[in-house]
Amino acid sequence: MPSILLSLSIPALVVIYFFFQRRLKYRAPLPPGPKGLPILGDVISAIRTKKVDDLGAPQWAYYLDLGKKYQSDVVHINVLGDHTVVLNSVKATNELLEKRSALYSGRPHLPMINDLIGWDWNFGTMPYTNQWRLHRRAFHQEFGPQAVTAYRPVILQSTSTLLKSLVPATSDLSKVPNMPHKDLEHYVHNHAGSIILRIVYGMTTQGELDDYAKMAALAAQSMNESMNHGAFFVDYFPILKHIPAWVPGATFKKKARDWKPTVLNLVNRPWEKVKNAFESGTAVPCIATKHLERISAGDYGELSKAAEQEGESMEDVYRSTSGVAYFAASDTTVSLVMTAIVVLSRNPDVQAKVHKELDSVVGPSRLPDFNDREDLPYLEAILKEVQRSYPVSPIGNTHCATTDDIYDGYFIPKGTSVIGNIWAILHDPEYYPDPLKFNPDRFMPTGPGAKVPPNPELYAFGFGRRICPGKHLALEAAWLALACLLATCDISTTNDADLKKQVHHISDFTIGLTVHPKPYNCRIVPRSAAAINLMKNGFPSEDL
Numbered sequence: 001m002p003s004i005l006l007s008l009s010i011p012a013l014v015v016i017y018f019f020f021q022r023r024l025k026y027r028a029p030l031p032p033g034p035k036g037l038p039i040l041g042d043v044i045s046a047i048r049t050k051k052v053d054d055l056g057a058p059q060w061a062y063y064l065d066l067g068k069k070y071q072s073d074v075v076h077i078n079v080l081g082d083h084t085v086v087l088n089s090v091k092a093t094n095e096l097l098e099k100r101s102a103l104y105s106g107r108p109h110l111p112m113i114n115d116l117i118g119w120d121w122n123f124g125t126m127p128y129t130n131q132w133r134l135h136r137r138a139f140h141q142e143f144g145p146q147a148v149t150a151y152r153p154v155i156l157q158s159t160s161t162l163l164k165s166l167v168p169a170t171s172d173l174s175k176v177p178n179m180p181h182k183d184l185e186h187y188v189h190n191h192a193g194s195i196i197l198r199i200v201y202g203m204t205t206q207g208e209l210d211d212y213a214k215m216a217a218l219a220a221q222s223m224n225e226s227m228n229h230g231a232f233f234v235d236y237f238p239i240l241k242h243i244p245a246w247v248p249g250a251t252f253k254k255k256a257r258d259w260k261p262t263v264l265n266l267v268n269r270p271w272e273k274v275k276n277a278f279e280s281g282t283a284v285p286c287i288a289t290k291h292l293e294r295i296s297a298g299d300y301g302e303l304s305k306a307a308e309q310e311g312e313s314m315e316d317v318y319r320s321t322s323g324v325a326y327f328a329a330s331d332t333t334v335s336l337v338m339t340a341i342v343v344l345s346r347n348p349d350v351q352a353k354v355h356k357e358l359d360s361v362v363g364p365s366r367l368p369d370f371n372d373r374e375d376l377p378y379l380e381a382i383l384k385e386v387q388r389s390y391p392v393s394p395i396g397n398t399h400c401a402t403t404d405d406i407y408d409g410y411f412i413p414k415g416t417s418v419i420g421n422i423w424a425i426l427h428d429p430e431y432y433p434d435p436l437k438f439n440p441d442r443f444m445p446t447g448p449g450a451k452v453p454p455n456p457e458l459y460a461f462g463f464g465r466r467i468c469p470g471k472h473l474a475l476e477a478a479w480l481a482l483a484c485l486l487a488t489c490d491i492s493t494t495n496d497a498d499l500k501k502q503v504h505h506i507s508d509f510t511i512g513l514t515v516h517p518k519p520y521n522c523r524i525v526p527r528s529a530a531a532i533n534l535m536k537n538g539f540p541s542e543d544l
């Protein structure tokens with residue numbers, strides 16, 4: 001016990017020393033925020049908000065309240081001498097995370113996630129280093145806006161499968177049963193999983209898709225619980241990572257030990273599988289086989305020099321970036337599509353309007369496809385409004401200041417965790433009047449030169465150099481799924497009383513890094529016999 005106390009007090013004293021050194025150097029105040037307890041700081045709130053259960057308010061709501069309480073869009077929280085700064089406005093995120101992105105593109109030190117659970121191969125959790133740049137560039141080559149257009153045939157195919165799975169067993173449209181949440185979630189997961197696993201690893205069989213979807217879901221749990229710096233005390237006191245798992249109270253070590261094999265399997269298993277198939281000449285062409293071809297030809301392009309400098313093999317870079325894509329795409333797009341469905345089920349007027357648009361642009365004899373996108377502005381407005389009202393990732397991933405800085409007269413010390421509160425920004429009444437109202441019309445121009453609010457996609461995918469690099473794929477996949485679902489089906493609630501209620505921003509959602517609507521049942525009824533045929537047939541094979 002005395003040795004634990006000693007190991008806790010030494011880092012605390014070092015933190016306090018450097019804290020006062022820097023404050024003296026700049027003489028600028030930290031941004032306003034809760035004072036908390038002496039030395040400990042705001043530790044109680046930190047524990048409360050980081051609990052992933054119904055007792056804790058979501059972090060975005062807690063941070064928004066702090067902003068109101070301290071009348072500042074920039075709020076400082078001190079936990080055990082560790083600084084967090086929350087940015088609750090467009091102005092602050094634009095200035096710090098976008099314009100000064102060279103200083104704010106780090107990630108906080110994450111001993112739990114990187115050292116103990118073993119996520120260190122994932123560039124999403126890497127600090128702002130040359131290794132991160134190398135991985136991000138390798139990823140971008142395959143998922144940039146131009147590159148993703150090559151995956152449209154796969155998206156069309158997975159969307160056909162989604163539609164087929166929604167065809168009811170009866171052709172009597174008045175007798176279509178309710179859609180249980182579990183079934184719908186399974187179909188939507190299968191849609192996202194089949195797109196990414198086909199694109200990255202060439203996987204097509206249902207058994208494989210199910211196995212790998214399960215693995216990604218388990219891994220997502222570890223990420224959801226640990227990605228926020230400070231979710232575990234070891235993040236504040238990295239020395240604790242050396243405590244053996246059997247020590248009473250070291251539950252974080254047990255959790256890490258349980259999660260680690262899944263996280264390592266996630267990056268290694270699919271890669272080894274494709275590699276074996278590639279070597280035996282049976283692999284389905286995909287991103288991984290493209291990389292393996294480059295590796296066997298010794299032709300790595302412009303990235304090889306950077307990899308050499310990092311002392312990393314290109315195979316490790318590609319194995320990791322493939323794993324990141326598979327993991328990051330498995331859960332996020334699902335949340336967006338599932339949220340859109342529950343919201344639309346409670347907004348029949350919005351559906352009536354988009355049905356009209358789809359009927360006039362696409363007609364009843366075919367499914368909408370990517371060529372129709374520009375001609376469907378109301379559908380686009382719905383997608384924007386879903387992302388604005390119920391962002392998939394309400395506080396995004398925490399950035400880290402890599403140097404001391406001053407903003408608006410406030411001191412932001414090097415090493416500060418910096419959180420862009422995406423939810424707060426997307427509900428700022430200055431940009432989005434009546435922000436709690438679900439209203440796609442806010443994005444419809446009312447006449448030539450009329451102003452529309454900023455596109456929520458500017459914020460919903462994070463900020464600056466760390467902005468989500470999978471955004472283009474996510475939006476293509478979600479757009480087509482919604483376009484086809486709305487062209488062919490009516491979505492309604494199973495309980496008329498729900499029609500009077502908007503989907504609630506807190507009580508209807510899970511808490512975590514990526515949030516999901518809580519289980520709900522709805523009805524998904526084909527709009528006509530012709531729609532059933534479209535759903536059964538999917539896209540014509542020449543489109544695939």
Ligand code: HEM
Pocket residue numbers: 123124125136143324325326328329330332333336392393395396397398399460461462463464465466467468469470471473474
């Ligand atoms: C609706 C779907 C999605 C949403 C809302 C979303 C949102 C986000 C957000 C908020 C971040 C943090 C950005 C920051 O640090 O400022 C992020 C990071 C990231 N996302 Fe996404 N994402 C989505 C889908 C995807 C998909 C489909 C992929 C992969 C194909 C992906 C790959 C990544 C990666 C690799 C990072 C880490 C980037 C880095 O640290 O450099 N995301 N995403």
